[in-house]
Amino acid sequence: MTREIFEIRDQDALGRIGELAVPRAGVTVETPALMPVVNPHLSTVDPARLESEFGAEVLITNSYIFYGSDDYRDEALDRGLHDVLGFDGAIMTDSGSFQLAEYGDIDVTTPEILQFQHDVGSDIGTPVDIPTPPDVERQQAEEELATTQERLEVAESVDMGDMLVNAPVQGSTYPDLREEAARHAYGTDLDVFPVGAVVPLMNDYRYAEMVDVVAAAKRGLGVDAPVHLFGAGHPMMFALAVAMGCDLFDSAAYALYARDDRYLTVRGTEQLDDLDYFPCSCPVCADYAPAELRSLADREREELLAEHNLHVTFQEIRTIKQALRSGNLLELVETRARAHPAMLDGYRALVEHAEQLEREEPVSKGAFFYLSGESARRPEVVRHHDRLARLHLDPDDQILSETYPLTAEVPERMDAEGHRSAALGVARLAAANPETAFTLAHRGWPESVLKLVPEGVELVDLREE
Numbered sequence: 001m002t003r004e005i006f007e008i009r010d011q012d013a014l015g016r017i018g019e020l021a022v023p024r025a026g027v028t029v030e031t032p033a034l035m036p037v038v039n040p041h042l043s044t045v046d047p048a049r050l051e052s053e054f055g056a057e058v059l060i061t062n063s064y065i066f067y068g069s070d071d072y073r074d075e076a077l078d079r080g081l082h083d084v085l086g087f088d089g090a091i092m093t094d095s096g097s098f099q100l101a102e103y104g105d106i107d108v109t110t111p112e113i114l115q116f117q118h119d120v121g122s123d124i125g126t127p128v129d130i131p132t133p134p135d136v137e138r139q140q141a142e143e144e145l146a147t148t149q150e151r152l153e154v155a156e157s158v159d160m161g162d163m164l165v166n167a168p169v170q171g172s173t174y175p176d177l178r179e180e181a182a183r184h185a186y187g188t189d190l191d192v193f194p195v196g197a198v199v200p201l202m203n204d205y206r207y208a209e210m211v212d213v214v215a216a217a218k219r220g221l222g223v224d225a226p227v228h229l230f231g232a233g234h235p236m237m238f239a240l241a242v243a244m245g246c247d248l249f250d251s252a253a254y255a256l257y258a259r260d261d262r263y264l265t266v267r268g269t270e271q272l273d274d275l276d277y278f279p280c281s282c283p284v285c286a287d288y289a290p291a292e293l294r295s296l297a298d299r300e301r302e303e304l305l306a307e308h309n310l311h312v313t314f315q316e317i318r319t320i321k322q323a324l325r326s327g328n329l330l331e332l333v334e335t336r337a338r339a340h341p342a343m344l345d346g347y348r349a350l351v352e353h354a355e356q357l358e359r360e361e362p363v364s365k366g367a368f369f370y371l372s373g374e375s376a377r378r379p380e381v382v383r384h385h386d387r388l389a390r391l392h393l394d395p396d397d398q399i400l401s402e403t404y405p406l407t408a409e410v411p412e413r414m415d416a417e418g419h420r421s422a423a424l425g426v427a428r429l430a431a432a433n434p435e436t437a438f439t440l441a442h443r444g445w446p447e448s449v450l451k452l453v454p455e456g457v458e459l460v461d462l463r464e465e
Helices: 047-052 063-067 070-079 081-085 097-103 110-119 138-157 175-187 199-203 207-220 235-243 253-259 283-287 290-294 298-326 329-337 341-352 354-358 373-377 379-390 416-432
Strands: 006-012 015-022 027-031 033-038 058-062 090-094 193-195 227-229 248-251 262-265 268-271 439-442 458-461
Touching: 006 298, 015 298, 027 033, 033 047, 033 298, 058 063, 058 081, 063 070, 063 090, 063 110, 070 081, 081 090, 110 138, 138 175, 175 193, 175 207, 193 207, 199 207, 207 227, 207 235, 207 341, 207 354, 235 262, 235 298, 235 329, 235 341, 253 262, 253 298, 262 298, 283 298, 290 298, 298 329, 329 341, 329 373, 341 354, 341 373, 354 379, 373 416
Parallel strands: 033 058, 033 248, 058 090, 193 227, 227 248, 439 458
Antiparallel strands: 006 015, 015 027, 262 268
16 A cells, blocks of 8 residues: 655655645645644644744644533634634644543544544544553553554544544554554555554653664554654654654643743753753743743743743754754764663664664765764664675775775774674675685774684784784
């Protein structure tokens, strides 16, 4: 099945810049894209400003909130969500699954809520899935996944016209269930694929497990499937999630954190009371010092903090897009990973999936920057080692040192993992060419690493020359 609504323009790792056509809105959304969450009960930043000042092309709101309120429901049915919210871009609506997860029950079926989403003018609707949390017993995860899959099949049978419909991918923290769920969802004629129930993992800084969940879902989805990471609102982890192949993110963090006087950065979250200087040059931070912002009335301070949080979040999306376009997304991920030990765990989990990433990684791109031992396990290195094992040398062959990624920029003081990776590459090349004599010139490689080099390879320490 080919999904013509999504076109990939650029790719790095599993990250991509794509174009998601949203026919009902008459717009095309460039991904990766941030969808600010708009709560009709409490709007911190007016949706029209999200579009005009911050560049939001799509937002998300909860249709169940409208459905469950007489006043909101009648207004939305009469005027439509675009008019009620004052937003001209694409609008995605959730179904009430969040309320189901929080409170245990909702009084609406999938056909009813999908029809309501269609009737209020939603551009991307959502069926009522069951967001199974992490760490539940496998039997519960299997039973709830079966219910979700039944509801996706029901959603297929409801005529939604040109409204796109989400096919959530559940399965708790069981990678095989996530992969099965993704394969089933991709086999439907639904359109967008949210990876659900990962907020508890992110709230507990379990980024490595989040990576494993997304990797499993990606294995079950086709490359043309637009992927939404539900609840991924903190800019610190966007680069990691994009590198795993996520295209859409919804964020309520900009508003929720502002209510608690929390200030977002790409390195984490700061309390306003702890700041003497703002490490940012957005319009809010350029106009106010921390002490000035603290002196404002609660509502004004909350709104300004929410604006800053949005600025830094959208800026990170743009930074990621440029890194992706330039072919150095993984260098950005590694830089971001150094902000927190749990993020480093997430990056290490990412490179453990290097073979999966390599299948879609561009064959050649710009300079490879070796930044740490994790760099030695990146997909480019996996591909390079595989080629070495299949490379049969000929006197007329191109010089290997001029071939990507051997053009890598490396530090003078290489770590053990880098030396080990290089030694294993030499071993693979020598094994593939047993009739060829090899000389390895090195500068003081550790003995433990040199033991990985086959005995027939002559070793020359250039420090002794």
